[in-house]
Amino acid sequence: MPTEEEATSRAHRVAVDDEPGAVLASYRRRLRAFDLPASRLAWAGAMAVFGLALVLRLWGLGSIGELIFDETYYVKDGYTLTQQGVEMSWPEEPDAAFEAGDVDTYLPEGAYVVHPPLGKWLIGGGMLLLGADDPWGWRISSAVLGSIAVLLLARIGRRLLRSTTAGLIAGLLLAVDGVPLVHSRTSLLDPFLMFFALAAFGALLIDRDRFRERLALASASLHSSSAASPPLGVSGGLRPWRLTAGLLLGMACSVKWSGLYFVAVFGIMTVLWDWWARRTAAQRDWLLGGLLRDAIPAFFAVVGTALVTYVASWTGWFVSAVGYNRHLAAEEGMATGHGVLDSLLSLWLYHVQAYSFHVGLDSEHPYEANPWGWLLQLRPTNFYYRSYDFGEHGCEVAECGAHILSVGNPLIWWLGTLAILVTLVLAVVRRDGRAWAALSGILAGYVPWLFFSERTIFTFYTVAFAPWLILCLAYVMALVIGPADAERERRLAGGLFVGSLLVLIVLVSAFFWPVWTGQVLDLEQWRYRMWLPSWT
Numbered sequence: 001m002p003t004e005e006e007a008t009s010r011a012h013r014v015a016v017d018d019e020p021g022a023v024l025a026s027y028r029r030r031l032r033a034f035d036l037p038a039s040r041l042a043w044a045g046a047m048a049v050f051g052l053a054l055v056l057r058l059w060g061l062g063s064i065g066e067l068i069f070d071e072t073y074y075v076k077d078g079y080t081l082t083q084q085g086v087e088m089s090w091p092e093e094p095d096a097a098f099e100a101g102d103v104d105t106y107l108p109e110g111a112y113v114v115h116p117p118l119g120k121w122l123i124g125g126g127m128l129l130l131g132a133d134d135p136w137g138w139r140i141s142s143a144v145l146g147s148i149a150v151l152l153l154a155r156i157g158r159r160l161l162r163s164t165t166a167g168l169i170a171g172l173l174l175a176v177d178g179v180p181l182v183h184s185r186t187s188l189l190d191p192f193l194m195f196f197a198l199a200a201f202g203a204l205l206i207d208r209d210r211f212r213e214r215l216a217l218a219s220a221s222l223h224s225s226s227a228a229s230p231p232l233g234v235s236g237g238l239r240p241w242r243l244t245a246g247l248l249l250g251m252a253c254s255v256k257w258s259g260l261y262f263v264a265v266f267g268i269m270t271v272l273w274d275w276w277a278r279r280t281a282a283q284r285d286w287l288l289g290g291l292l293r294d295a296i297p298a299f300f301a302v303v304g305t306a307l308v309t310y311v312a313s314w315t316g317w318f319v320s321a322v323g324y325n326r327h328l329a330a331e332e333g334m335a336t337g338h339g340v341l342d343s344l345l346s347l348w349l350y351h352v353q354a355y356s357f358h359v360g361l362d363s364e365h366p367y368e369a370n371p372w373g374w375l376l377q378l379r380p381t382n383f384y385y386r387s388y389d390f391g392e393h394g395c396e397v398a399e400c401g402a403h404i405l406s407v408g409n410p411l412i413w414w415l416g417t418l419a420i421l422v423t424l425v426l427a428v429v430r431r432d433g434r435a436w437a438a439l440s441g442i443l444a445g446y447v448p449w450l451f452f453s454e455r456t457i458f459t460f461y462t463v464a465f466a467p468w469l470i471l472c473l474a475y476v477m478a479l480v481i482g483p484a485d486a487e488r489e490r491r492l493a494g495g496l497f498v499g500s501l502l503v504l505i506v507l508v509s510a511f512f513w514p515v516w517t518g519q520v521l522d523l524e525q526w527r528y529r530m531w532l533p534s535w536t
Contacts, residue, residue, distance in 0.1 A: 024217065033212045046167070049175050062134060065135050075098075077123075085323075116253065146191050156471075193256045197464065207239055371457060380459050384518055393520050434475060441471070
């Protein structure tokens with residue numbers, strides 16, 4: 001039996017021996033290093049919401065054999081990209097022939113397009129797989145990537161909010177909301193923009209957590225050895241996830257130019273994360289060190305990689321002899337005689353033309369919508385409508401309609417709008433980095449459009465930032481449930497409230513399913529689903 005003095009001595013030796021571990025734990029807490037353990041249950045939940053998303057997006061995907069809304073541009077462009085490497089022109093009124101399976105009526109001239117080619121390449125890839133004469137081929141790429149986005153958000157939400165429950169809530173909401181659902185069942189460009197931006201956000205989150213872990217280890221080692229910190233702080237080391245984010249952001253820009261807003265916002269965000277971490281770890285000269293060791297390399301890793309990726313997405317145009325404006329530099333008398341330089345100059349001049357088109361687009365459209373009303377879904381975009389009389393397409397009353405309306409689940413978007421405001425307040429008052437990160441996609445995907453309200457723009461653009469609105473809603477719901485160490489009664493009450501709300505949201509989505517998928521409804525049932533006069 002040890003004496004009291006021996007026991008005290010042994011406890012002291014244990015404390016001294018464990019000091020490096022205690023120091024590391026202290027730095028990890030200060031840096032909020034990612035500490036959620038690997039969980040099979042978390043993965044099972046994420047795969048469950050992914051499976052739900054896949055079913056909702058694939059069920060009856062080819063039931064409408066017509067080109068829906070802007071599919072009239074992007075499906076045919078995607079097809080000619082796979083055939084000629086560039087978008088080709090079409091004769092007047094080509095849709096009926098294309099829908100009937102006569103897909104090779106395009107003309108020998110390249111077409112003038114105002115969006116980069118990657119999204120259309122992805123659409124074309126689906127047609128290579130399943131056939132250009134099959135509506136499944138037109139839409140399979142959107143459906144699959146839209147489903148994977150649900151899996152991504154479930155995992156991203158878990159990592160960002162430090163909660164498996166919050167991540168699964170986010171994944172479920174994205175799976176059942178109407179805006180991403182309609183887009184995933186239709187071949188437009190915007191769902192691809194959303195997918196790549198979301199994947200880039202996830203890559204930067206992984207980079208952030210790995211950097212903080214590295215910084216905690218280095219800081220603890222210096223602390224325990226009493227060694228001096230390097231003049232500009234410890235090195236961030238190789239950061240492959242930041243390069244991955246640059247690649248993905250370049251792919252987002254290669255779908256639509258509005259990906260540039262995500263490049264800017266996410267690029268600033270990742271640098272601010274690094275500065276905060278260095279300052280929190282009490283690194284010497286953290287501002288200058290963060291600039292030289294993190295910010296400047298981040299610019300080349302994110303912006304440089306994105307630029308190279310974007311230019312590479314135009315490869316089909318570079319190698320083509322018939323691409324629109326392919327030799328524009330020579331036609332404008334600006335050729336240098338160097339093939340590569342002339343090609344790049346022609347691409348630049350083409351972009352100047354396309355930019356003029358975008359900023360000057362102010363023609364009236366029946367479904368154009370002021371961006372100040374987007375969050376509340378005041379004027380959703382009508383993708384498809386057909387009316388039927390008794391006996392047509394299963395219509396059992398005097399008059400029926402089949403509608404595809406790109407409107408979000410009202411509970412998700414109305415509560416999500418409120419959640420954005422709550423998240424903003426908490427971001428400022430509590431200085432909560434999770435809240436700021438959840439708001440970053442709103443800043444990149446939504447706020448810039450507020451400055452272009454005079455242009456012809458549409459509510460369906462909201463799909464690009466829908467995951468971040470949902471992250472804000474999941475963040476607030478997690479706060480309602482309460483932290484893991486809260487009293488049992490507190491978490492039970494919060495969990496029951498949030499669970500009941502989620503059940504109600506799923507029921508509302510089931511109610512709107514017919515007008516998200518073009519089901520034939522009698523007009524009375526259809527009117528029940530038009531909650532606002534501006535939806536018709």
